[in-house]
Amino acid sequence: MASQILHKNSSRALPESSCCDDPLKTLSLELVRDTLVRIEDSIVFALIERARFPLNSNAYDASYLGNHRGHGGRSISEVFVRETEVIEAKLGRYQNPEEIPFFTDDLASPFVPAFNYPQVLYPAAASVNVSKDIWDMYFKNLLPLIASEGDDGDYVSAAAADLVCLQVLSRRIHYGRQVAEVKFSDAPQDYSPAIRAKDRNTLMKLLTFESVEEMVKRRVEKKAKVFGQDVTLNDKNNSTDFDGEPNCKVDPSVVGQLYSEWVIPLTKVVEVEYLLRRLD
Amino acid sequence: MASQILHKNSSRALPESSCCDDPLKTLSLELVRDTLVRIEDSIVFALIERARFPLNSNAYDASYLGNHRGHGGRSISEVFVRETEVIEAKLGRYQNPEEIPFFTDDLASPFVPAFNYPQVLYPAAASVNVSKDIWDMYFKNLLPLIASEGDDGDYVSAAAADLVCLQVLSRRIHYGRQVAEVKFSDAPQDYSPAIRAKDRNTLMKLLTFESVEEMVKRRVEKKAKVFGQDVTLNDKNNSTDFDGEPNCKVDPSVVGQLYSEWVIPLTKVVEVEYLLRRLD
Numbered sequence: 138m139a140s141q142i143l144h145k146n147s148s149r150a151l152p153e154s155s156c157c158d159d160p161l162k163t164l165s166l167e168l169v170r171d172t173l174v175r176i177e178d179s180i181v182f183a184l185i186e187r188a189r190f191p192l193n194s195n196a197y198d199a200s201y202l203g204n205h206r207g208h209g210g211r212s213i214s215e216v217f218v219r220e221t222e223v224i225e226a227k228l229g230r231y232q233n234p235e236e237i238p239f240f241t242d243d244l245a246s247p248f249v250p251a252f253n254y255p256q257v258l259y260p261a262a263a264s265v266n267v268s269k270d271i272w273d274m275y276f277k278n279l280l281p282l283i284a285s286e287g288d289d290g291d292y293v294s295a296a297a298a299d300l301v302c303l304q305v306l307s308r309r310i311h312y313g314r315q316v317a318e319v320k321f322s323d324a325p326q327d328y329s330p331a332i333r334a335k336d337r338n339t340l341m342k343l344l345t346f347e348s349v350e351e352m353v354k355r356r357v358e359k360k361a362k363v364f365g366q367d368v369t370l371n372d373k374n375n376s377t378d379f380d381g382e383p384n385c386k387v388d389p390s391v392v393g394q395l396y397s398e399w400v401i402p403l404t405k406v407v408e409v410e411y412l413l414r415r416l417d
Numbered sequence: 418m419a420s421q422i423l424h425k426n427s428s429r430a431l432p433e434s435s436c437c438d439d440p441l442k443t444l445s446l447e448l449v450r451d452t453l454v455r456i457e458d459s460i461v462f463a464l465i466e467r468a469r470f471p472l473n474s475n476a477y478d479a480s481y482l483g484n485h486r487g488h489g490g491r492s493i494s495e496v497f498v499r500e501t502e503v504i505e506a507k508l509g510r511y512q513n514p515e516e517i518p519f520f521t522d523d524l525a526s527p528f529v530p531a532f533n534y535p536q537v538l539y540p541a542a543a544s545v546n547v548s549k550d551i552w553d554m555y556f557k558n559l560l561p562l563i564a565s566e567g568d569d570g571d572y573v574s575a576a577a578a579d580l581v582c583l584q585v586l587s588r589r590i591h592y593g594r595q596v597a598e599v600k601f602s603d604a605p606q607d608y609s610p611a612i613r614a615k616d617r618n619t620l621m622k623l624l625t626f627e628s629v630e631e632m633v634k635r636r637v638e639k640k641a642k643v644f645g646q647d648v649t650l651n652d653k654n655n656s657t658d659f660d661g662e663p664n665c666k667v668d669p670s671v672v673g674q675l676y677s678e679w680v681i682p683l684t685k686v687v688e689v690e691y692l693l694r695r696l697d
């Protein structure tokens with residue numbers, strides 16, 4: 138599969154021929170591409186599952202819980218995310234360098250045995266973090282586009298579905314660190330002058346391939362159509378050719394917009410910020 | 418959509434013509450059918466997402482955490498489910514009669530405002546619960562069939578994916594209560610003699626429609642193929658005609674087996690047990 142996929146960042150910095158003398162590096166390039174494509178499926182599934190519920194605005198209203206038991210000033214959604222992250226932290230989720238919590242103030246050290254994750258990131262650059270931007274984008278921009286108006290009372294189920302969306306979007310966007318590391322390792326001479334000059338604009342240009350970004354956008358739109366259709370046993374009803382628009386559970390154009398306006402730009406911000414620290 | 422769907426339990430007890438004088442009842446029948454079909458998508462998505470991780474058997478090993486902080490004797494998976502359910506209970510998840518926790522011993526009362534869910538279940542029968550059977554089936558039978566051998570250290574992410582699977586399977590199977598209520602309300606004379614005689618075998622026969630069950634099995638297998646395929650921009654690669662077997666992320670035959678061996682039989686157990694209490 139990987140050989141058919143041109144990741145948006147792969148066409149210049151990741152030529153097929155540059156890595157054949159290093160099996161580990163080959164694996165890493167393939168892994169980055171496959172991971173990004175696979176995460177698209179997870180993102181689309183997560184959005185479809187959140188769209189099962191109406192907006193349920195009480196879940197996001199900080200006044201809804203009142204000042205009960207110290208949670209005053211926080212919504213059901215925020216309490217749910219914070220307390221789930223506390224559990225996940227103590228059980229070891231954030232030992233994995235691919236996972237970044239949204240809230241760090243309440244987190245304790247894990248009490249599970251340490252797992253020896255491969256450390257592929259440059260330590261001085263690994264702390265790049267755009268979680269706040271992802272949080273704001275999700276609740277302010279994306280959620281109103283995928284959830285219909287209404288209230289069915291299932292605030293916790295909606296909040297749990299939100300957390301799945303948030304975690305997978307965070308994993309995708311922060312994977313920009315791995316993308317940047319692979320690109321830098323492959324051609325440090327391409328990036329080092331701009332890094333030393335702290336030239337964000339040049340780095341952003343080096344990381345931008347509009348035709349590939351457009352292809353990614355079209356692919357996630359197609360995934361929204363395929364995964365969001367009503368599948369029946371009548372074969373003729375189900376295809377991915379879509380002469381007409383199928384009855385999709387999440388609007389494919391919104392998934393395309395998510396990628397073009399937020400996921401791809403934020404991933405590139407992560408890549409740029411990572412590269413700026415890559416020679417520290 | 419609902420009119421095209423013959424739910425496994427609908428062909429005898431839910432004739433189209435029996436409910437037209439009661440708009441609320443009509444809505445309820447459609448809702449039951451649509452809900453069951455929609456949950457199939459959620460189940461397939463959840464299984465595909467769990468299959469991203471290898472088995473990660475340490476997550477299910479009660480000795481892995483040792484006796485740390487009072488969790489001795491419980492696995493990461495069990496601690497994660499129990500503590501998540503504690504959060505979800507206090508935030509109100511189980512006010513919804515469709516949601517049933519796996520562990521009730523640690524749950525506190527919710528501290529959120531009460532939500533006025535429609536009470537469609539017969540109170541004396543609503544407590545039917547097969548959560549223990551679902552838990553055992555999931556970990557003993559299903560999980561080894563969908564997760565490949567191996568260990569990537571992502572125990573909490575795997576446990577979180579398990580919980581999504583468990584919750585949606587529980588919702589599907591316990592929805593047998595709503596199915597039974599609708600069927601009973603529609604034709605109490607069909608069920609009352611067997612209920613009074615406490616005749617489980619006759620009730621099970623009344624609830625069994627093999628051709629419909631076979632159709633449901635084939636539909637979920639198809640959903641596993643459609644939702645588990647690698648979607649590319651090459652249109653010819655993606656269809657649901659499947660002359661050959663696509664590269665599926667979860668084996669469609671396992672999803673079919675899940676339904677035929679566990680989901681449908683356990684749902685019918687719920688229906689029978691509900692009906693047995695329906696005249697109390």
